[in-house]
Amino acid sequence: MSGAAQCGSADTCAPRGLASSGQKPIAEILHPLSAAEEPLSPGPDVTVNVGGDKEAGLTNGTPVEMSSPASASSLFNRLQLDDDLEGDNRDPYAFTETRDLFVTVDDPKKHVSTMETYITYRVSTKTTRVEFDLPEYSVRRRYQDFDWLRIKLEDSQPTHLIPPLPEKFVMKGVVDRFSEEFVETRMKALDKFLKRVADHPVLSFNPHLNAFLSAKDLNKRQGLALLSKVGESVKQVTGGYKLRARPAEFCAMGDYLDTFSQKLGTIDRIAQRILKEQSEYLTELREYGTVYSSWAGSEEELQRPLEGVAGCVSTCCGALEDMSENMSQDFLPVLKEYVLYTESMKNVLRKRDQSQAEYEGRLEAAILRKQEDRTPIPMEVEKCQDKVECFNADLKADWERWQSNKRQDFKQLLTGMADKNIIYYEKSQAAWESLVTLLQDKQTEDKTSETN
Numbered sequence: 001m002s003g004a005a006q007c008g009s010a011d012t013c014a015p016r017g018l019a020s021s022g023q024k025p026i027a028e029i030l031h032p033l034s035a036a037e038e039p040l041s042p043g044p045d046v047t048v049n050v051g052g053d054k055e056a057g058l059t060n061g062t063p064v065e066m067s068s069p070a071s072a073s074s075l076f077n078r079l080q081l082d083d084d085l086e087g088d089n090r091d092p093y094a095f096t097e098t099r100d101l102f103v104t105v106d107d108p109k110k111h112v113s114t115m116e117t118y119i120t121y122r123v124s125t126k127t128t129r130v131e132f133d134l135p136e137y138s139v140r141r142r143y144q145d146f147d148w149l150r151i152k153l154e155d156s157q158p159t160h161l162i163p164p165l166p167e168k169f170v171m172k173g174v175v176d177r178f179s180e181e182f183v184e185t186r187m188k189a190l191d192k193f194l195k196r197v198a199d200h201p202v203l204s205f206n207p208h209l210n211a212f213l214s215a216k217d218l219n220k221r222q223g224l225a226l227l228s229k230v231g232e233s234v235k236q237v238t239g240g241y242k243l244r245a246r247p248a249e250f251c252a253m254g255d256y257l258d259t260f261s262q263k264l265g266t267i268d269r270i271a272q273r274i275l276k277e278q279s280e281y282l283t284e285l286r287e288y289g290t291v292y293s294s295w296a297g298s299e300e301e302l303q304r305p306l307e308g309v310a311g312c313v314s315t316c317c318g319a320l321e322d323m324s325e326n327m328s329q330d331f332l333p334v335l336k337e338y339v340l341y342t343e344s345m346k347n348v349l350r351k352r353d354q355s356q357a358e359y360e361g362r363l364e365a366a367i368l369r370k371q372e373d374r375t376p377i378p379m380e381v382e383k384c385q386d387k388v389e390c391f392n393a394d395l396k397a398d399w400e401r402w403q404s405n406k407r408q409d410f411k412q413l414l415t416g417m418a419d420k421n422i423i424y425y426e427k428s429q430a431a432w433e434s435l436v437t438l439l440q441d442k443q444t445e446d447k448t449s450e451t452n
Helices: 032-037 072-078 143-156 180-199 207-214 225-238 248-296 303-373 379-451
Strands: 101-112 117-127 136-142
Touching (some): 101 180, 117 207, 136 143, 143 180, 248 379
Antiparallel strands (some): 101 117, 117 136
């Protein structure tokens, strides 16, 4: 699928039909009676009622039964995490896109110079696209290069949802940004970001992505002048204009994002607390096992049972450490990614609202001029209407894609967490069951020695 198949920029998209988004044709809106009689709706502010007796839910337009699930499988079914969901079948790109661009981020390396210390990552690309001169590329990029790419994508594709990058800044003294664990986690996040961009049917054809994947040295001197000029022009037009209500489908998106981000924030805080408590418990458990090991050295008769207890505790420590590592390196990063994802989606919604406000402001000004001196409708009004339609179409397509990715990611996240917990308890149970066998054998030996 080529980039021309969809609106790539709000400034260059072609006119489209108006029936899909509910926008009225200009000729109908400019009719004196309909223009005078049409009431003004409230502004675009979106609020979520999380108080009262009912808790805000994430139904996404589908009724959800509130009774407790009978099993884990029924819970997954209620959360709509199956691969064959109807929502996935509605993905507008599912049957049209063919993957011909594959990217991978790996092999982090630390660079130390007199001025700074930084990490670079190898970005490998394989493709059959004619836009690339070679079928394979391998370049090294650092975090600020990924940040440059994301800024350029936001600049040149303002109507699309740009995947988020992991947060750049970390608290000094709390997280070592050069530690193996931190670099590994960031590398996975950068790899996911680049894969999402490369799999997108429009973003993947962006020339800045081409340069990022193939150029040995990126030309990053171009600033945000164009973006700033566009933003200032929109502010001038919409500064004194109160936006009419968003279309219902975009209001539903805003409500969902607000509730979803609240839920993720709560889960993240609880998970952080659980991880901290697990770390404290692990420290105590290790000391507990050490006591039994030292005790076994001074009690010849109880040496085997005490060493057995120490071995069980050691096994439990290893299993708990694996589970905690999975939570810190796999579970929490996905939560944080989707917290950033919701902010990116809200940002696109705000841009859509600005585009709608610009269109409505110019339209009302044109209506007044037409009523006063019969001047024709300026072409810029029609261009603004096309821009709004472009925003609506691109945003709805990206929303469907985001929902599909989210279902798949959270299915993998929750099933992975369940598997890790099962493994932890199975290892712990097996260790303590082996101790029971050891104690029974010891008891049998004692009885035999007493008989003899």
